Amino acid sequence: MDKAVAEKFCDDLGLSKEHIAKYEKLYSEDILPAISRHYLSHIVTTVEELINEKRKQEFLAQIKEINANGKSEIDYALLEKSVNKKILRLFSIILKPVGNGKVKARSHLIGGYGVLITYWDNLEEGQIRILIAHELGHIANRHLFGNKEAASEEGLASLFAYIALQDRSDFYKSKSKQFTREFDLQIYNDVVNMCHKKNTGNR
Numbered sequence: 001m002d003k004a005v006a007e008k009f010c011d012d013l014g015l016s017k018e019h020i021a022k023y024e025k026l027y028s029e030d031i032l033p034a035i036s037r038h039y040l041s042h043i044v045t046t047v048e049e050l051i052n053e054k055r056k057q058e059f060l061a062q063i064k065e066i067n068a069n070g071k072s073e074i075d076y077a078l079l080e081k082s083v084n085k086k087i088l089r090l091f092s093i094i095l096k097p098v099g100n101g102k103v104k105a106r107s108h109l110i111g112g113y114g115v116l117i118t119y120w121d122n123l124e125e126g127q128i129r130i131l132i133a134h135e136l137g138h139i140a141n142r143h144l145f146g147n148k149e150a151a152s153e154e155g156l157a158s159l160f161a162y163i164a165l166q167d168r169s170d171f172y173k174s175k176s177k178q179f180t181r182e183f184d185l186q187i188y189n190d191v192v193n194m195c196h197k198k199n200t201g202n203r
């Protein structure tokens with residue numbers, strides 16, 4: 001931390017050098033390494049939230065019916081509040097690095113309430129992002145659209161990955177419009193190379 005800033009924290013906010021060291025250590029040793037493993041976390045959270053929203057009404061209606069039939073005495077008001085305030089999640093997406101497996105990345109259903117995405121941890125970050133974006137495509141396909149068209153599933157997962165990654169690359173595009181097409185094609189090729197090459201891609 002800049003010395004002048006540190007002095008301000010100590011003099012103006014009554015903190016000590018130990019406080020600063022403790023929080024800097026927390027950030028650099030625990031938070032920062034964890035952040036770097038949370039690939040595409042905004043998109044992961046948003047897809048998760050959309051699925052939660054989609055499931056909410058159906059879930060609450062089911063509980064209401066169970067209660068009405070006298071089969072349980074669940075505190076409906078508490079449950080409804082927890083779901084509406086997003087304290088209780090009905091669907092979670094969890095990312096987990098693994099050593100080499102059969103495929104570079106894949107999704108595993110956790111009961112009916114979430115998906116665990118596993119991916120090889122020895123790949124480059126850019127490659128991991130592509131694989132995870134593709135797996136998120138599968139999740140959106142199945143749990144948002146309820147799509148059961150097996151034939152188009154892989155293509156749709158990559159379409160989702162392309163759109164998500166292309167959007168995130170906007171920063172680079174705005175620097176120079178003439179490269180737009182090149183960047184877009186590059187992202188498309190990266191997705192296809194990672195996810196559609198026989199025996200090496202993900203599922």
Ligand SMILES: [Zn+2]
Nearest residue numbers: 154157202203
């Ligand atoms: Zn796939």
